[in-house]
Amino acid sequence: MSTPGTPLPPAPLPPGATIGILGGGQLGRMSALAAAKLGYRVHVFAPEADGPAMQVAAARTVAPYEDQAALARFAGAVDVVTFEFENVPAATLDVLAPLVPCRPGVEALRIGQDRVREKTFFAEAGLPVGAWRAVTSRAELDAAVAALGLPAVLKTTRLGYDGRGQAVLRAPEDLDPAWERLSPRPLILEAFVPFAREVSAIVARGADGATVTFDTTENRHSHHILALSIAPAPGPAARQQEAQRLVTRLAEALDLVGLLALELFELPDGTLLANEMAPRPHNSGHWTMDACLCGQFEMHVRAVAGLPLPDPSRHHDAVMTNIVGPDSFARWPAFAAQPSVSLHLYGKAEARPGRKLGHATRLLPLGSVAESPDPALLAPG
Amino acid sequence: MSTPGTPLPPAPLPPGATIGILGGGQLGRMSALAAAKLGYRVHVFAPEADGPAMQVAAARTVAPYEDQAALARFAGAVDVVTFEFENVPAATLDVLAPLVPCRPGVEALRIGQDRVREKTFFAEAGLPVGAWRAVTSRAELDAAVAALGLPAVLKTTRLGYDGRGQAVLRAPEDLDPAWERLSPRPLILEAFVPFAREVSAIVARGADGATVTFDTTENRHSHHILALSIAPAPGPAARQQEAQRLVTRLAEALDLVGLLALELFELPDGTLLANEMAPRPHNSGHWTMDACLCGQFEMHVRAVAGLPLPDPSRHHDAVMTNIVGPDSFARWPAFAAQPSVSLHLYGKAEARPGRKLGHATRLLPLGSVAESPDPALLAPG
Numbered sequence: 129m130s131t132p133g134t135p136l137p138p139a140p141l142p143p144g145a146t147i148g149i150l151g152g153g154q155l156g157r158m159s160a161l162a163a164a165k166l167g168y169r170v171h172v173f174a175p176e177a178d179g180p181a182m183q184v185a186a187a188r189t190v191a192p193y194e195d196q197a198a199l200a201r202f203a204g205a206v207d208v209v210t211f212e213f214e215n216v217p218a219a220t221l222d223v224l225a226p227l228v229p230c231r232p233g234v235e236a237l238r239i240g241q242d243r244v245r246e247k248t249f250f251a252e253a254g255l256p257v258g259a260w261r262a263v264t265s266r267a268e269l270d271a272a273v274a275a276l277g278l279p280a281v282l283k284t285t286r287l288g289y290d291g292r293g294q295a296v297l298r299a300p301e302d303l304d305p306a307w308e309r310l311s312p313r314p315l316i317l318e319a320f321v322p323f324a325r326e327v328s329a330i331v332a333r334g335a336d337g338a339t340v341t342f343d344t345t346e347n348r349h350s351h352h353i354l355a356l357s358i359a360p361a362p363g364p365a366a367r368q369q370e371a372q373r374l375v376t377r378l379a380e381a382l383d384l385v386g387l388l389a390l391e392l393f394e395l396p397d398g399t400l401l402a403n404e405m406a407p408r409p410h411n412s413g414h415w416t417m418d419a420c421l422c423g424q425f426e427m428h429v430r431a432v433a434g435l436p437l438p439d440p441s442r443h444h445d446a447v448m449t450n451i452v453g454p455d456s457f458a459r460w461p462a463f464a465a466q467p468s469v470s471l472h473l474y475g476k477a478e479a480r481p482g483r484k485l486g487h488a489t490r491l492l493p494l495g496s497v498a499e500s501p502d503p504a505l506l507a508p509g
Numbered sequence: 510m511s512t513p514g515t516p517l518p519p520a521p522l523p524p525g526a527t528i529g530i531l532g533g534g535q536l537g538r539m540s541a542l543a544a545a546k547l548g549y550r551v552h553v554f555a556p557e558a559d560g561p562a563m564q565v566a567a568a569r570t571v572a573p574y575e576d577q578a579a580l581a582r583f584a585g586a587v588d589v590v591t592f593e594f595e596n597v598p599a600a601t602l603d604v605l606a607p608l609v610p611c612r613p614g615v616e617a618l619r620i621g622q623d624r625v626r627e628k629t630f631f632a633e634a635g636l637p638v639g640a641w642r643a644v645t646s647r648a649e650l651d652a653a654v655a656a657l658g659l660p661a662v663l664k665t666t667r668l669g670y671d672g673r674g675q676a677v678l679r680a681p682e683d684l685d686p687a688w689e690r691l692s693p694r695p696l697i698l699e700a701f702v703p704f705a706r707e708v709s710a711i712v713a714r715g716a717d718g719a720t721v722t723f724d725t726t727e728n729r730h731s732h733h734i735l736a737l738s739i740a741p742a743p744g745p746a747a748r749q750q751e752a753q754r755l756v757t758r759l760a761e762a763l764d765l766v767g768l769l770a771l772e773l774f775e776l777p778d779g780t781l782l783a784n785e786m787a788p789r790p791h792n793s794g795h796w797t798m799d800a801c802l803c804g805q806f807e808m809h810v811r812a813v814a815g816l817p818l819p820d821p822s823r824h825h826d827a828v829m830t831n832i833v834g835p836d837s838f839a840r841w842p843a844f845a846a847q848p849s850v851s852l853h854l855y856g857k858a859e860a861r862p863g864r865k866l867g868h869a870t871r872l873l874p875l876g877s878v879a880e881s882p883d884p885a886l887l888a889p890g
Contacts, residue, residue: 140842143854143867161542164565167841167854167867183567184545418802421851421872436846443824443872460548461521465817470802473524473548486524486548491802491824 135229139335139434141207143167146187147432148206148228150220152179154474154484155409156212158417160184162425168433173202180474181212193220203227210386210432214240214406215287231432232333232386236407239382243285243316246405253381255374255402258393259319266307272317273303279320282306284313292352296320321401323393327361328412329371330389332427333379335434341372342424342440345412347391348504350452353482357412357448358503359419367398378405387428389413411484415446418470418489444491447507451486454479463488469508516610520716520815522588524548527568528813529587529609531601533560535855535865536790537593539798541565543806549814554583561855562593574601584608591767591813595621595787596668612813613714613767617788620763624666624697627786634762636755636783639774640700647688653698654684660701663687665694673733677701702782704774708742709793710752711770713808714760716815722753723805723821726793728772729885731833734863738793738829739884740800748779755783763788768809770794792865796827799851799870825872828888832867835860844869850889 141147147163149156152174160170160181171187172179182188187205191198193216200223203209208229214237225234239245250257261272263282273280278300284293295306297317326349331341346361347354361368375390382388389410393401409424417423422430422438430437451457457479463471466488473486488508497503522528528544530537533555541551541562552568553560563569568586572579574597581604584590589610595618606615620626631638642653644663654661659681665674676687678698707730712722727742728735742749756771763769770791774782790805798804803811803819811818832838838860844852847869854867869889878884 140845143841144856144858157545161545161565164538164542164856165853166845167856169564169856183550184542184565186564421799421849430845435842438850439848460524461816464521464547464811467820468802469819472546475525475545475548475550477525 135227141168141433141435144169145207145433146171146205147429148173148202148209149181149185149212150174150193150209150216150224151212152176152181153212154180154476156181157184157474158414158425158472159210159212159409159428162423162429165426166429166433166435168429171202171206173199178477180476183475193217196223199223200227208432210428211237211408214408232384232388232407233382236382236384236388240405240407241286243283244314247316249381250378250402250405253378255378256400258321258401258403261317263315263317266311269303269307269315269317273297273300276317276319281318281320282310283316283318284310285316286313321393322395323401324396325361325394326391326403327371327394327400328357328389328391328410329375330387330410330413330416330424331372331375331379332387332424332431332437332440333384334431334437335385337380338437339376339379340427340437340440341376342413342416342420342427343442344368344371345415346503347412351482353452353484354411354450355452356450356504356507357415357446358497359415359442359446359448360497362497362500362503364398367394367400370400374400374402378402382407386431387424411450411487414472414487415448415489416440416442417472419444419446419491443494445494445497446489446491447497447503448487448489449507449509450484451488452484453481457485460486463508466490466508468492516608522549522814522816525550526588526814527552527586528810529554529583529590530562530566530593531555531574531590531597531605532593533557533562534593535561535857537562538565538855539795539806539853540591540593540790540809543804543810546807547810547814547816549810552583552587554580559858561857564856574598577604580604581608589813591809592618592789595789613765613769613788614763617763617765617769621786621788622667624664624785625695628697630762631759631783631786634759636759637781639702639782639784642698644696644698647692650684650688650696650698654678654681657698657700662699662701663691664697664699665691666697667694702774703776704782705777706742706775707772707784708752708775708781709738709770709772709791710756711768711791711794711797711805712753712756712760713768713805713812713818713821714765715812715818716766718761719818720757720760721808721818721821722757723794723797723801723808724823725749725752726796727884728793732863734833734865735792735831736833737831737885737888738796738827739878740796740823740827740829741878743878743881743884745779748775748781751781755781759783759786767812768805792831792868795853795868796829796870797821797823798853800825800827800872824875826875826878827870827872828878828884829868829870830888830890831865832869833865834862838866841867844889847871847889849873
């Protein structure tokens with residue numbers, strides 16, 4: 129079922145049709161490469177003239193996301209639109225959605241843009257979540273802290289990523305500076321979750337409602353940015369399957385067509401709590417490009433184009449290292465030379481600190497991760 | 510060692526550098542996608558505005574191969590040039606070669622463009638070849654037929670591919686019409702080789718002279734166009750290795766940097782005879798994209814860019830079906846729906862008869878080909 133007023137693309141989208149991608153970064157680039165493999169043309173819309181996705185697109189629109197005339201022309205030039213990031217301005221969606229099919233789905237984007245709506249939706253869909261309170265005034269912050277206790281994490285409800293727009297509150301004296309820095313934006317206070325690790329699961333949902341899930345991944349961060357993904361997440365298979373069950377339930381509740389990633393906290397007793405979702409290909413799924421017959425980007429394009437979704441099972445275990453910032457980037461020749469490692473670089477012009485510039489995935493025989501005392505040691509590096 | 514006068518690129522070529530590709534077809538497209546994975550920019554030069562490779566290029570020059578001014582600008586805009594087809598006009602090479610590194614190598618291209626030079630070079634490099642005679646007059650044709658016997662195959666020395674520019678001579682009365690059709694171009698008469706099958710081997714040679722070879726492939730044709738590739742070629746490992754040894758010897762004799770494919774006839778007793786070479790990625794190596802960590806296109810780009818060459822071993826057996834012409838193309842949804850099959854479509858605007866429009870590769874557990882009574886039955890179709 130599609131949002132009322134949203135047109136449906138022909139299913140399946142014929143080869144030679146044009147997939148519009150909003151956003152010019154690496155997720156758009158890798159989606160564009162996957163679309164080209166399947167014979168589609170790609171039209172990228174982004175404000176930057178020479179971003180990673182622009183370099184591999186058949187057609188380009190360089191314009192602000194608020195340029196309504198350019199958006200209308202873009203909608204007329206493509207057969208379906210997808211998004212490489214979830215913080216698409218509402219005004220952009222208002223122009224595009226009535227004119228052209230937008231996948232994974234406008235509703236999923238709107239919900240994912242707001243942490244309060246997201247947590248509310250998680251709970252309504254039956255996903256376990258940690259305790260939280262919406263905070264729109266200093267009084268509400270005090271009440272929320274009283275209810276949830278400290279430590280807790282205060283976050284902006286919108287436009288946060290990679291650790292930006294948040295403050296950890298450990299003691300009462302942390303409240304004033306955090307409030308000063310983050311208000312007057314709408315905020316959310318989240319109870320501190322003493323998690324053992326973070327895992328993520330990715331589902332693809334086809335135009336016919338069929339779903340497939342990739343193996344659950346364990347993720348390790350450095351300075352709030354994903355550093356390492358380990359596939360499969362070590363541990364009991366039942367826990368892996370539970371994460372896949374939760375992301376599938378969420379995709380069905382959102383009625384989306386395309387890819388959905390869900391980050392979860394795993395508590396020491398194995399309990400999973402939904403943390404954040406992203407209705408798009410996800411950094412923690414990059415390993416699938418090399419370790420599965422059909423990686424997450426092709427799976428996303430297939431879903432968006434109304435094609436069947438192939439078997440998502442992995443043919444290798446995999447450990448992925450993100451290449452972030454200039455120091456890591458300077459080591460690209462070493463990544464290129466390591467055995468059983470597949471190197472991906474994104475074509476970014478500048479290697480600024482904290483910027484994701486590429487990734488490298490080591491393939492390992494099935495079972496290697498389970499047998500390793502610390503699979504992080506298997507990472508390319 | 511490089512041809513005198515040919516500049517050398519920096520080794521390795523840094524990310525963000527531009528790889529020039531001469532030719533706009535599917536081999537250029539898949540090379541461009543592999544280059545993008547490694548963070549390179551691609552500039553395609555071709556006479557057609559919207560060919561398969563143009564659709565995924567960061568920069569485009571649409572001009573005839575004889576446009577010297579456009580070629581000189583192209584040479585100035587790229588860091589290295591490679592070729593997606595071997596019949597590049599000599600005038601084109603004369604402009605490019607002094608200005609920019611050309612890989613796999615100008616000499617390999619020149620030799621591969623002429624069947625007489627090619628056969629001569631094969632023999633000089635120590636490769637076994639079938640009997641042949643150069644034919645430039647009707648009298649030479651009669652003499653060649655007397656020497657080699659019938660049946661035999663009369664071919665133009667240049668610009669033949671997929672069975673064009675050749676005639677099978679079975680009886681004396683076939684000579685007149687064949688001569689009339691193919692002369693006055695320089696010709697070659699090749700003794701009929703009663704081969705059991707055709708196989709091919711592909712080597713990559715790095716800037717440092719290191720070589721890696723993909724597994725030897727068995728190829729089956731339909732109407733002179735490759736229909737099916739089976740990897741590995743069934744039969745004794747020693748025979749596979751012999752084909753790989755021969756193509757490696759040839760790459761070293763040509764002193765090329767990049768990919769070289771060699772098609773060989775295998776006689777019923779297992780003897781291999783070199784038939785044709787192509788200094789570029791080859792249709793019979795498309796299976797490597799899905800069945801190896803680093804497929805032939807990435808291997809080619811790595812060699813051209815001076816990067817290390819990874820382990821070329823396959824992680825699956827594979828059988829590839831070419832999608833040729835409108836009837837085969839019409840079945841693309843079936844190819845997209847088959848289990849364990851990876852579909853590649855080339856973005857060509859028209860599905861003309863005899864045109865290569867895509868391919869589909871089925872992955873199979875290692876050992877499947879050897880155990881199958883007829884691996885062709887494993888082909889996607």
